[in-house]
Amino acid sequence: xxxxxxxxxxxxxxxxxxxxxxxxxxxxxxxxxxxxxxxxxxxxxxxxxxxxxxxxxxxxxxxxxxxxxxxxxxxxxxxxxxxxxxxxxxxxxxxxxxxxxxxxxxxxxxxxxxxxxxxxxxxxxxxxxxxxxxxxxxxxxxxxxxxxxxxxxxxxxxxxxxxxxxxxxxxxxxxxxxxxxxxxxxxxxxxxxxxxxx
Amino acid sequence: xxxxxxxxxxxxxxxxxxxxxxxxxxxxxxxxxxxxxxxxxxxxxxxxxxxxxxxxxxxxxxxxxxxxxxxxxxxxxxxxxxxxxxxxxxxxxxxxxxxxxxxxxxxxxxxxxxxxxxxxxxxxxxxxxxxxx
Numbered sequence: 001x002x003x004x005x006x007x008x009x010x011x012x013x014x015x016x017x018x019x020x021x022x023x024x025x026x027x028x029x030x031x032x033x034x035x036x037x038x039x040x041x042x043x044x045x046x047x048x049x050x051x052x053x054x055x056x057x058x059x060x061x062x063x064x065x066x067x068x069x070x071x072x073x074x075x076x077x078x079x080x081x082x083x084x085x086x087x088x089x090x091x092x093x094x095x096x097x098x099x100x101x102x103x104x105x106x107x108x109x110x111x112x113x114x115x116x117x118x119x120x121x122x123x124x125x126x127x128x129x130x131x132x133x134x135x136x137x138x139x140x141x142x143x144x145x146x147x148x149x150x151x152x153x154x155x156x157x158x159x160x161x162x163x164x165x166x167x168x169x170x171x172x173x174x175x176x177x178x179x180x181x182x183x184x185x186x187x188x189x190x191x192x193x194x195x196x197x198x
Numbered sequence: 199x200x201x202x203x204x205x206x207x208x209x210x211x212x213x214x215x216x217x218x219x220x221x222x223x224x225x226x227x228x229x230x231x232x233x234x235x236x237x238x239x240x241x242x243x244x245x246x247x248x249x250x251x252x253x254x255x256x257x258x259x260x261x262x263x264x265x266x267x268x269x270x271x272x273x274x275x276x277x278x279x280x281x282x283x284x285x286x287x288x289x290x291x292x293x294x295x296x297x298x299x300x301x302x303x304x305x306x307x308x309x310x311x312x313x314x315x316x317x318x319x320x321x322x323x324x325x326x327x328x329x330x331x
Contacts, residue, residue, distance in 0.1 A: 060237045061228070095287070133227050156228040158243050191228035 021129040021149050023186035027140040028128040032087075035100050035107075035117040040085070042140075049082040049177060051170070052138040053114065054126065054195060056088060057106055058096030059134045060158040061192035066110045068160035071135075071152075075113035078174055082139075086114040089126035094196040123197040133192035137170050141177060148173040150188030206319030207263075213309045214261035217273060221253030235283040252276025260313060263322020268330045270313035277307035 021027060027050075031041045042050065053071070056062055065071040075084045090096045098106070100119075107117065120126055129138060129149075139148035153166035173183045224230065229246040236246050252272050259269030281289065281303055291299040298304065317331055318324060324331035 058234070060233050060243075061230070133230065158229075158233045158237065189226055191230075193230045193234055194227075 020127075021138055021146045023146050023149055023183070025146055026144055027138070027146045028125075030125045030128060032118045032120050032125055035104060035119060040116050040118055042144075045083045045140075046144055047142050049142055049174070050140040051078070051082050051084045051174075052129065052131075052140070053084065053086045054089065054131045054134045054136040055086040055117075056090050056096050056134040056193065056196065057098065057103070058090070059193035062134050064158050064160050065135060065152060065163065066112070068163045069111075070160075070163045072111045072113050074168075074170060079113065079115075081178060082174065083116075084114045085116050085118055086112070087118045087120050087125055087131070089120040089123045089131060090196040091123065091198040092121055093198075096196050121198075123195070126195055126197060131190075131195055133190045134195060135192050136190040136195075139170065139173050139177070139183070147177065147183045148186055150185075151190045154188075156191040203319035203321045206313075206316055207321040209309065209316070210260050210263060210266065210313055210318060210322075213273075213306065213313060214257040217253055217306060218257040218261070221250060221257060224249060224253060231284065235280075239283050241283075249276065252279075260310075260318075263318035263331065264324045265328070266318035266322060266324065266331045267314045270310045274307055274310035274314060277303060277310060281307065 027042065029042050031039055034040050057066070062071075078084065090098075103117075118125065125131075131138075135152050137148065137150060137152050138146060141147045148169065150169060152170055153163070153168045155162035155166035169185055169188055172185060176183050224232070229243075229249065232246045232249050233243055236243055253276060256269040256272035256276070259265050260273065281300065285300050285303060288299050293299050320326050322331060
């Protein structure tokens, strides 16, 4: 009885039950098209560090990091070291869905600098990674192993001013990777809007 | 009447638990879509924290049967706000199966009002004599 209860409670609270991209494990592979309709394969980036950023401009938590310039700054800062892939798992029927035209215009206006913008309309990639929120960040090392899964930072708000004082987990992880050190905080609970899966 | 008390307990427990799961998810992942809805309505983001009252504290009170009627009213108010701010655009949208898209939200809202009217019954922490229970 106690065991069953403990199990049920841990199922409710632990991320491990949901997440399938577990730090230390191989990253789930995928092939998906980007905003321009070109196929993108995770395998193609073997030997490089990959950042996956779950994105939706209809979400105020995402906009906090774009209106403050935070996300673009990270994309630019690590442009030489990592392949930055934004992933949008919003389904076509949702009000947050945006057509490629307006979306490209918005990316340009915000100065977004991700390498590719992946359109995961069926939500396959999101499900495979257990992506929960926008934003939700994953880092994959050059060997293809997941080394970070979680929030972008530790201030779980929509206030752009919080970006300055927050501890950014992605920065910490990427800097450790670059220095050849193991990632000390490999897993955190993401925060943001729910992903508008099908 | 035992059956009546059992029925009240069952209604409280199920309604409370189903809503509490939403509250727990918001504790884990933050306010999420509540913040989206508030921002779109032009309301202060800080109001979003009230959802923890409506989806964590109130359901716990309803499950335990402690100030149940007050808890149930808070849950009903929370659901009403959710329907207006979060779902107004498809408030009476009918799905292919013939039911409403928002059937669960309506069930939560009116079940909470029913609990507020019925009270907790004897099988509750507050018992039959507590005010608002």
